[in-house]
Amino acid sequence: MEQASLQFRVVLLGAGRVAAQLAPALARAGHSVVAVWSRTLASAQQVAQGIGATAFGGSAPDLRSIPADVYLLCVPDDAAPAVLAAAKWPRHALVAHTSGALPLALFAACPAIRGGVFYPLQTFSANRAVDWATVPLCLEAADDADLALLTALARSLSQQVLVVATAQRQQLHVAAVFACNFTNHLLGIADALLAEANLPTDLLTPLVRETIDKALSQPPFTVQTGPAIRHDVATLLAHRRLLQAHPAWEELYGRLSASIQAQAAG
Known part of the structure; x- marks a missing residue:
């Protein structure tokens, strides 16, 4: 400045x-x-x-x-x-x-x-x-x-x-929505799921911080973890069963898992 x-x-x-x-x-x-x-x-x-x-x-x-x-x-x-x-x-x-x-x-x-x-x-x-x-x-x-x-x-x-220029800025804005607004929405879902299980939301704090730090230090697609990238079908199905009380979240879980697998497949 x-x-x-x-x-x-x-x-x-x-x-x-x-x-x-x-x-x-x-x-x-x-x-x-x-x-x-x-x-x-x-x-x-x-x-x-x-x-x-x-x-x-x-x-x-x-x-x-x-x-x-x-x-x-x-x-x-x-x-x-x-x-x-x-x-x-x-x-x-x-x-x-x-x-x-x-x-x-x-x-x-x-x-x-x-x-x-x-x-x-x-x-x-x-x-x-x-x-x-x-x-x-x-x-x-x-x-x-x-x-x-x-x-x-x-x-x-x-x-x-x-x-x-306008075209770059508009694409930047879309990227910002994914990085900020969508991330915040997903964290909100995580908070709600923890509250349903009577668990403190700060349990996720170290995980979230490590996830963000890692994604900022190297290309995020290259450090993807979780059941979707492992094609852990049993865990994916178990998670979707747990989300049946929240159909919109279950659908989102499925779409995000499919996107992770598609990205990894190239």
Whole structure:
């Protein structure tokens, strides 16, 4: 992470988990978060609290009297097109969305503004601090000057700043869903199964840590273990019988086991 040599004025649109983490990080890096918008004023006020930002709400943000170097669009993906269309932007404003899935071409429908991408590759949760210095920030912009501005802003937060085009970023986002969201769901199933057996969930902690450490130190497919890769049919059938009270989990167990075997078979 570089010490911010430039202090940027930033407006955040959205007051969800990304904005809630970005706002204090930007302030700590020496930037001015001049305003936070959300459809719900109370949500905007919560994010703006303590950083000297103005909070405002409503269905269609009017930003023409709020000058900034960059407007960061931190709303859910399905809301982004409507917010872009409804907002009243300063002419030639630089607006960057924070999505892994949305294309840069999203901004083609708004020719009066300049578009960019400022995607933090991290999972964000309430009441859980993020070390922004370690968060990869993936950037994209059609204009070199806009990309330079986004790069300077990103480098003031993170040690990992990359220029990633839309197609690569979208595939990265799919990979992140497998690595993060699906993994978390599987851990949730494991917790539930342990609870049904009246066993403490921390029994799995050493196993989970070793699994992640091993997968991060070498290609994960090469270190696969378990009954599926061994073609241990008796154990696989026994496990599926134990899961019969949870048909969706039983089906998932079968599909994942088949995927492991197919991958190993090449």
